[in-house]
Every structure is written in structure tokens, then in C-alpha cells.
Amino acid sequence: MLYILFMLILLLPTLLGFGAILRNIFGDYAKGIAMQIVTGIFFITIVYTVLAFFIPLNFYLEIATLIIGISAFFYFKTYLQIWDFIRVNSLLFISISLLIIFFGAYYPFILDHFGYYVPTIKWLSEVGLVKGISNLDLLLGQNSLWHIFQAGLSHFSDPFLRINVLILIVYLIYVLEKKSWIHFIFFPILFLFIQSPSPDLPVIVLSLILLNEVFNDNKKAGFLFALSIFIFAIKPTMVWMPIFIFLYNLFILKSNLKFTFLGISILLLFLFKNIWTFGFPIFPVQFLDLGFSWNPNPILLQNSSEMAIMKTYDMQYSFAEIQQFSRFDYVKNWLFLQGIKSKIHLAFLLSLIIFFVFAIIKKSKLIWILFLSIFIKSVLVLLFSAQYRFFFEVFFILIFVLFYQLLSKRFSLLIFSTATIFFAAFLSFPNLVKVYLPSFKLGNFMSGFSKNQFIKPSYFEYEKYKTHQLGNLKFNMVKDYIFSFDTPLPAISPQFIQEDLDAGIFPQLKGTTLKEGFIWRKISDQEKEQLKIILKDYSP
Numbered sequence: 001m002l003y004i005l006f007m008l009i010l011l012l013p014t015l016l017g018f019g020a021i022l023r024n025i026f027g028d029y030a031k032g033i034a035m036q037i038v039t040g041i042f043f044i045t046i047v048y049t050v051l052a053f054f055i056p057l058n059f060y061l062e063i064a065t066l067i068i069g070i071s072a073f074f075y076f077k078t079y080l081q082i083w084d085f086i087r088v089n090s091l092l093f094i095s096i097s098l099l100i101i102f103f104g105a106y107y108p109f110i111l112d113h114f115g116y117y118v119p120t121i122k123w124l125s126e127v128g129l130v131k132g133i134s135n136l137d138l139l140l141g142q143n144s145l146w147h148i149f150q151a152g153l154s155h156f157s158d159p160f161l162r163i164n165v166l167i168l169i170v171y172l173i174y175v176l177e178k179k180s181w182i183h184f185i186f187f188p189i190l191f192l193f194i195q196s197p198s199p200d201l202p203v204i205v206l207s208l209i210l211l212n213e214v215f216n217d218n219k220k221a222g223f224l225f226a227l228s229i230f231i232f233a234i235k236p237t238m239v240w241m242p243i244f245i246f247l248y249n250l251f252i253l254k255s256n257l258k259f260t261f262l263g264i265s266i267l268l269l270f271l272f273k274n275i276w277t278f279g280f281p282i283f284p285v286q287f288l289d290l291g292f293s294w295n296p297n298p299i300l301l302q303n304s305s306e307m308a309i310m311k312t313y314d315m316q317y318s319f320a321e322i323q324q325f326s327r328f329d330y331v332k333n334w335l336f337l338q339g340i341k342s343k344i345h346l347a348f349l350l351s352l353i354i355f356f357v358f359a360i361i362k363k364s365k366l367i368w369i370l371f372l373s374i375f376i377k378s379v380l381v382l383l384f385s386a387q388y389r390f391f392f393e394v395f396f397i398l399i400f401v402l403f404y405q406l407l408s409k410r411f412s413l414l415i416f417s418t419a420t421i422f423f424a425a426f427l428s429f430p431n432l433v434k435v436y437l438p439s440f441k442l443g444n445f446m447s448g449f450s451k452n453q454f455i456k457p458s459y460f461e462y463e464k465y466k467t468h469q470l471g472n473l474k475f476n477m478v479k480d481y482i483f484s485f486d487t488p489l490p491a492i493s494p495q496f497i498q499e500d501l502d503a504g505i506f507p508q509l510k511g512t513t514l515k516e517g518f519i520w521r522k523i524s525d526q527e528k529e530q531l532k533i534i535l536k537d538y539s540p
Contacts, residue, residue, distance in 0.1 A: 001105045003456040004165055007158045008101075011166055013079070014069030014157075015040035020076040029223045033081050034174035038209065040069070041167075042230055045149040049269060052129040053276065057152040065152065089176045096172055096187070099420060103191040104165035105453035106427050107460065113196040114460075114483035115139060117147060119491065121161065121197065124151035126489055131517030132294025134278045135507040136475075137496050138304055141278035141296070145270070146199040146234045160457045164194040164201045171205045180212055181412040182404045186396055188419035192427075195457070203235045204393045210241065211400060214248055214366070221249040221259035229263040233270040236282055237390045240377035247369045284308070285384070294510065297520050299503040308385035314341050334386060344388040351398045352378060358402060370401065462486055468534055470527055472509050473518075477534065490514060494535060501531045 019036030022043055023029075030039050044065060048057055055061070073079060086093060108114075116139045123130060123140060124147060134141025150163045158166075168190060175183040186208065193201035210227055218224060228245035231238050242263070249255040271281040279295035281288055284304050289295065306319045313322060314337050325333065335345050352375065359371045374394055381390045407415075450458050464479040465487040476491045478484040484491035492507075500506050500520075506527065510517040523531075 001101050001454050001457070003160060004101045004104050004162050007162060008166060008169060010066060010070075010157045011153065012037065012169070013073040013082075014066050015044070016078050016082070017069035017072030017074075017076070018043055020078045021072050024076065029220045032174070032177045033085055034170050034177055034209070036078075037170045037173070038206070038227070041149065041170075042227065044152070045145050045230070046266065046269070048148050048152040049129075049145060049273060052124055052148055052151075053273075054128065056128045057125050057148070059155040062153055062155050062157060066157065085173065085177070093172065093176060097169055100165055100168050100172065100187075100191070100194065103424070103427070104162050104168075104194040105457040106195050107450070107458040108196045110193075110196045110198055111483075112198070114485040115493065116142070117197050118161065118485040120144070120147045121151045121154055122489060124148055125154055127514050129273060129276055130514060131276055132279065132292075132296075132510060132519055133517065134283075134296045135294060135518040135520045136490060136492060138284070138296060138300055141274075142283045143273060143277050144199045144234055145230070146202050147197060150197045160459055161197045162194065162457055163197050167202050167205055168194055171209070174209055174212075178212060178216070179409075180404070181409040182400060182407045183208060183212070184412040184416040185399070185407070185419070187416055188423045191420070191423050199235045200389065200392065203231050203238045203241075204396055206231050206234075207238060207241055207393060208396060208400060210245070211370075211397065212404075214245070215404065219253055221253050221255040222262055225249060225259050226262040226266060229266045229270075233266060237377070237381060238393070239380060240373040243376060244370055244373035247373065248366065251369065252366060294517055294519050297503055297505050299505075300499060303499060303503075308387075312386045313337060314339065341388055345386075348378075348388070348391055348394060351394055355398055355401070367401065370397070460485075465491070466537075470506050470523070470530060471521070473507055497531060498535060501528060501535070504528070506531070 015037045016033065018040035019030070019038075022039050023036060030036055048061075051057065051061065110117075119137070120140055120143060123133065124143070129143060130140075133143075146163075150158070150161060153163065154161060168187070171183070171190075172187075175181070186204075190201055190204065193204075206227065210224065210231070213224065225242065225245050228242040231241045246260070249259050274281050274283055275290070275292070278284070279290075279292050280286055284301070286301055286305075309322055310317065310319055313333060316337055317333065335349070336342050337345070355371050355374065359367045374397065378391060378394070452458065462478070462481060463486055464481070465476045465484070466479055467474065467476050469475070473490070476484070476487045476489070477497065478487050478491070478493065482494060484493045500523075504522055505520045506523045507518045508521050510519050
């Protein structure tokens, strides 16, 4: 916890300093401490994304960021705003901040932390954005903007990758500044996302902040649209956000299309980043094939597509079985899966119905625009891969829209306190989760409370691997485990080596260095036997 506190003491003034710089250049388009920090995150992330094409997001870049940000923090006397804020909100801010830090110190348990988040951040911080890196590991082709932001601050300020604690503190500041008490009821659920640099948390937080700004008549059209594109670039399943803000600006604010300039610039950067790392504009969709030499192998892309469909049904049906479904079966089997996910799916469908009825009753143009945006996103998700994590934020949005003018401070804090106790027990006693909620698979990866987390956040170390070479690629493979989260680069997990073997291909260096990127080539029968031996030796 002390390490996380140190991270916050460094990064909050740094980000606030960058926000102050932008405010003095472009005017007071974002009022309040929280929105200044958000603009600081926004600016630094975009700069890091551009730089990552050319250099690694290394220690020296982080130190430069800290020096500039903290210097601006003192030069513009932004610390006076912090002092005034803490003086007015000391009890709630300090007590809830300590809770956030406490929850942030638990062990990571989201599997993507090991298979995707940490390896991506490792590549970004040691090499930068790598052309065709999806040929080495398809998941690495995503490179979320949130992981770019985390990578640039992962050497000195936040080596334990708890950047989500920071964004939740920013959210807390925003709630207290705006006195929008309904947001307190969302915090306990969000506590489950702060042990890892999961993009889910920042997009939920930022979308709720942006929604609150709209419902409070923020008329900064260009800023709102740019921030909505930023949210989309962090996690493309948030496609409803730019649709909503675009329609809001067009039909309610009656803005001309000049407001789209900054947002479109960020969108183009996002698309170019995806093409650079993945070969296509939107990961993992095979759309607009421009025939680049670093495009992933079609067989692997097909495997990925089939896996997404099977995950839609929680891996309870094979791809062949799903292909035999009638249209009625597609819906019925999705709604009535075994376990907790069927409850989530039914709740999602019910939420859309309630949202539609609410829009009819309210007869508000703003509510109808929001419903239309959510509905478009829902259709897209249902068409491609209807996994609950892709529409999870819809529940937050619906609760906000239904109750944002109704819940008092006292009642919101009562819900917050009760739910916080529940989730603290949920994380501290994982054996109870395994017994009473066996269909919640992540419960098997929870490790409970550790007294050491009062000093530093809990984290896993493995560091067992062996080095191999095939063709011009010398690579490391984790030993007796499935994830290469702390294996030296370039690392390939056993699962992806197996997929390469099945497809009869293997990644190769495009040039002579890692920065030049990767392509794939077909492998000989002798090389296939070599891969079989490697996999046999290191099967977990």
C-alpha cells in the first residue's frame, strides 16, 4: 500500500501539471481538478503513442515526464487547488482513497493480466510499438492506449502496474467536486478491476464522467468528442461513446462539424497504430485488407474468430456444434448457458428493454440518442462476440440514467459501504467464492489477503524459461506454465507455439532487430518436429 501511495504522490501532481499546461494554452475547457488530470492523461497517452513508433517508452522518458509535470504543478500553483479540495472534502476523500489503495494492493487475478496486459507493457517499455507483433502473439496486436500510458510510467513511478488505482482516485475527486453522489454506488464493483491495468476500468470511469458532463450541459463539443474517441481507442467495444457524443453535438448542441477535427486526428492515430502492429485497422476484425507483409496468417485469424464465437457461449459448445444451431438456438443457448453468465445475459437483455421503456416515458431527445447509441453497440457486440465483458458497462449506464437525480448522498454512501464490505470479503476469502459461486471461474485465481500488501502490492514472479531458436528468431518460452508474463523478450507462450505448429507456420524477424518487427513463414517438416519436441518438454 505504501508503494501505491508513493505512486499517487508522484503521478497525481504530474498529471495535474500537464493539465495546467494545456489549460493555459487552450483555455479553461475542463473545469476542476479531476478534469485537468483527465486531460493530462489524455495528452501524455497521445504523446507516448506517437513516440512509441520510434523509441521504447523507457525510464528516461518517464523521468522527463515527471520533471515537466511536477515543475508545471508548482509553477502554475496548482497545489493550491489540491489544498482547497482536501480541506473541504478531507473525511470522504482520505477514507475512500485508503479503501481504493487497500483494494489495489491485492494479487492480480484477471487472466488477461498475465497473457496480455503485462507482456504488452513489457514490449512497449523495452522496444516500443513493433510492426507485425501479432505474428509473434496475436493478442499483442491490440496494444491498448491504456497500456501505452501504463508502459511509459512503469519503470519508477508504478513498477507494480497499479495505474487503475490512480484513475479510480481521479474518479473519486470528480465525484466529490461535482457532488454527483450516485457514482459512489459504482466504486465497490470497480474495486475488482484495480489490481491490474485492465482497460475496462478506465473506459467505464471515463464514460461515466463524460456522461455526467453531458447531463450537466457541458457544451465543449470538440473536447467531448475527442475524449469519446480516446475512450474508444482504449477499448473499441466502447463504440457507443463517440456515436453518442457525435449525435449529442450535432442534434442538441447544433455544432458544426469542426468539433470533429481533434477526435478524427486521434482516431486516425489509433487506426494507424493497429495497422502497424496487427495489419488491420480494428483488432481483431479482418476488415480492409491492404495486403501488408506483416499481416497475421489467415489460419490464425480464423482460429481467433472461432474462439471468439465459442467464448460467446462460455466454451460450453464446440465451434462445430455452434454451426449447427438454428437462429432460435443461437439466442436460446446464449441466454440459458450453465452458470452465472446466463444470469448476466438475461440481465443485459432486460436492461435494454428497461432502457427502451424509460426512453419512451421520458420523451427526451438526449435519452433517445443515448439509447440508440447503446443499441447500435449492443447489436455489433451480439454479431461479433457476445461475451458479457464486452457489454458490461451498459449496466452502469442504465443505473446512472435511471437514478442520477434520485439517489441522495446518504443513501449512495450506504450502498457503497455495504457493497464494499461484501467485495472485501469476496477478495479476502477466495475459498468461499469457489464453494458458493463455482461458475465464477476467476475465483480459482484469487489468492486472498496477504499482510505484505500493506507495504507493497501483491504480485507474482515466475521467471522460469528456456531459450530456443527456429530460423532467424531466437525466442524464450516459459517452462511448465501457460503464460509468459515475466519471460524475457522475445517470449512466446506455449499456446501460440501450438497454434503456429497446427497452422504449419512460425514467426520470423522482419529484419535483424526486434524493433523492425515480425512476419510469418511456412515451416518444414523438420522444423515441425523441433516445435513438437519443445512443446513436449514444456507442457504444464
